[in-house]
Amino acid sequence: MMKSILLIDDEDINLFILQNLLRLSKIDADIVFFNTSQKGINYLEDLIAKGAEFPDLILLDIEMPVMNGWDFLEVYKKFQKSYTYGSKVIIFTTSIVEQDMAKAKSYEEVEDFVNKPMTIELLKSIQQEHFVN
Template identity: 45%
Template sequence: MNLLVIDDDDINIFIIKKIVEKTGYDAKMVAKTNGQLAIDYLKDLQQNDISFPDLILIDINMPVLNGWEFLEVYEKLGILQDSDMYMLSSSVYENDIEKAKTYKTVKGFISKPLSIERLIELFEGKV
């Protein structure tokens, strides 16, 4: 199981890493602190024919390239990979939840904090 977390908050990344460890799944987690770094990472995987993440969790508010901008660039790249993408945000705005539904690559919206149970559900959807 390969997981990509796109979030600029080191504490959130640390918490998600600990949650991944507690799931019992053999999961490799990579974190990128903004959308541009994530795009560069995914392009590199594609160009070098390396396995794509099974699951991508995307924060909304980040510097350089935020979550929405990341999705715009990602969808324009036309990457045809079977990664499950979820917005993972502390936003409580209904318009963010609705906006997430407008992207064909986004499977859902998860409010922070991420729980062990929810991550296990996401992993089980990919097994």
């Protein structure tokens, strides 16, 4: 079965870089990109409505306008009550603030906290640790 990845980041350059790194790393996955958390939530709600599975991996920026990554996680947690989602969420951010790292660890949905910029080596590490199996 084809793996799937959801990327949510408000910076178009980060989405462009990630798209290219994913292509270069030859990860065999369906990849969906959104530049707002709300669009990501809408996408997940559509999957629920269709009875489709959630992505295997969600790479989530936390520093976004309007609905930030923390807001996304609060909505995402509510899905657990009505839907078995099983996605692994990785916070992907420029933040080096200790409070953000601690807050990320407080969410059982969050598997990892990774700092930008993404590199091919970091992507391969994420793939090996979180995406395989």
